[in-house]
Amino acid sequence: MAGLTTAALLGRTGSHEVVVLEHAEGFGEVGYGIGLYPLGSAVFHALGSYGELARRSTTFATYEVHGPDGQLLQTVDLGALLADFGPMLGVTRADIIDVLLSSVPAGAMRFGHHAVAVQAVGGGVAVTTAHGETFEGDVAVAADGMHSALRASIFGDVQPHDTGFDAWMWWAPPGAVLPDVVAEYWGPSAFVGLYPMTRGINVAVAVPRELSPSPDADPAAIIAALQSTVAEHAPAAGAIAGLWEAGGSKPFLWPMQDVRAPDITALDDRVALCGDSGIGFLPTAGVGASNALRSAAALAYDLSLADAASAPLAVARWRQRVRKLVDKNQEDSRELAKVMMVKHGATSAVVNAVMKHAPVTMMTSSIVKSMQVPF
Ligand SMILES: Cc1cc2nc3c(=O)[nH]c(=O)nc-3n(C[C@H](O)[C@H](O)[C@H](O)COP(=O)(O)OP(=O)(O)OC[C@H]3O[C@@H](n4cnc5c(N)ncnc54)[C@H](O)[C@@H]3O)c2cc1C
Numbered sequence: 001m002a003g004l005t006t007a008a009l010l011g012r013t014g015s016h017e018v019v020v021l022e023h024a025e026g027f028g029e030v031g032y033g034i035g036l037y038p039l040g041s042a043v044f045h046a047l048g049s050y051g052e053l054a055r056r057s058t059t060f061a062t063y064e065v066h067g068p069d070g071q072l073l074q075t076v077d078l079g080a081l082l083a084d085f086g087p088m089l090g091v092t093r094a095d096i097i098d099v100l101l102s103s104v105p106a107g108a109m110r111f112g113h114h115a116v117a118v119q120a121v122g123g124g125v126a127v128t129t130a131h132g133e134t135f136e137g138d139v140a141v142a143a144d145g146m147h148s149a150l151r152a153s154i155f156g157d158v159q160p161h162d163t164g165f166d167a168w169m170w171w172a173p174p175g176a177v178l179p180d181v182v183a184e185y186w187g188p189s190a191f192v193g194l195y196p197m198t199r200g201i202n203v204a205v206a207v208p209r210e211l212s213p214s215p216d217a218d219p220a221a222i223i224a225a226l227q228s229t230v231a232e233h234a235p236a237a238g239a240i241a242g243l244w245e246a247g248g249s250k251p252f253l254w255p256m257q258d259v260r261a262p263d264i265t266a267l268d269d270r271v272a273l274c275g276d277s278g279i280g281f282l283p284t285a286g287v288g289a290s291n292a293l294r295s296a297a298a299l300a301y302d303l304s305l306a307d308a309a310s311a312p313l314a315v316a317r318w319r320q321r322v323r324k325l326v327d328k329n330q331e332d333s334r335e336l337a338k339v340m341m342v343k344h345g346a347t348s349a350v351v352n353a354v355m356k357h358a359p360v361t362m363m364t365s366s367i368v369k370s371m372q373v374p375f
Contacts, residue, residue, distance in 0.1 A: 002275030040290030068187030070236030187234025
């Protein structure tokens with residue numbers, strides 16, 4: 001998302017040549033949904049494709065938190081919370097990528113190119129691919145996601161921040177929740193989130209890693225194992241009809257870890273680590289994609305003002321613009337993880353008691369702030 005956004009916004013005037021190295025052979029079905037705050041969806045206004053994105057999206061009007069027995073602990077009116085900015089959208093990752101791709105300059109995409117390293121050469125940088133090809137430029141944007149090879153080539157291994165939970169995602173048929181309501185169930189050792197999208201309900205189930213099924217099991221066995229854990233620890237969610245069939249889609253495993261690179265610029269500000277490669281996100285606040293898109297738009301803007309000589313200054317300016325805001329949003333996601341994914345019944349009881357009185361928006365206020373201040 002960060003790479004395509006940078007390329008689309010920077011490449012559109014033709015003043016700056018962009019090349020996108022993508023290790024996949026093409027973007028197919030990637031199988032899960034994304035919640036997009038206006039922080040991220042606003043970028044599509046700049047691209048001229050907001051209408052197309054909205055056509056493929058649902059609107060999340062209400063966010064509900066339930067206890068393990070189904071008791072409603074908290075309701076957030078997202079429409080009111082975000083009234084000044086725009087709606088929160090629910091959209092598949094595949095649709096976001098597809099809409100972004102339509103704005104990337106013709107000829108910029110190089111599919112099947114796995115980047116392995118970036119290094120300084122002369123007055124610029126060179127990115128090397130697994131096939132031994134080298135691409136030189138004034139700057140490189142390392143937007144290769146959470147498991148970034150380019151980050152590793154600069155900083156070595158970065159220890160992930162690990163919650164100890166695994167999340168599993170799949171699509172269930174519509175019907176279990178209203179089409180504009182996000183419903184979550186917070187139980188001890190079992191988190192269940194239901195996110196309605198145009199192609200069905202994106203179900204997310206998080207359990208402690210020791211209770212997580214083997215990814216080698218067949219899809220039906222994975223879902224049956226998760227349902228049994230949820231039925232024990234969050235029975236209200238375990239009993240919701242329709243959730244526990246993946247309709248043929250393979251559940252997607254997402255270990256609940258994130259990373260923070262030592263810095264988001266490198267090699268004398270010739271490299272920008274944009275999106276999850278620099279500051280990665282847990283999905284708990286639903287703000288990772290929004291930050292990737294917004295950071296990339298900010299980077300494209302700063303680079304659009306630069307030429308070859310001033311490009312490092314632009315990258316340094318971008319760092320100054322985004323670092324604190326994105327760090328804070330990552331912190332919020334980590335704090336939320338601590339209350340959404342708890343192991344023990346006693347802790348869960350305390351969290352649920354607090355949730356009745358302390359609005360969850362207390363923990364996400366920096367996300368709203370990021371839409372009010374220069375980013
Ligand atoms: C299951 C799941 C659910 C999520 N839900 C939400 C949500 O609800 N809300 C939200 O805001 N965020 C969500 N996120 C997070 C969001 O998807 C990421 O924060 C966002 O995609 C980060 O964008 P990015 O551009 O940094 O990385 P990505 O979108 O991951 O893009 C990285 C790209 O780099 C390519 N690549 C990887 N390695 C290489 C290489 N070595 N060479 C060349 N190409 C490479 C990949 O194929 C990919 O196309 C979710 C993430 C997951 C995994």
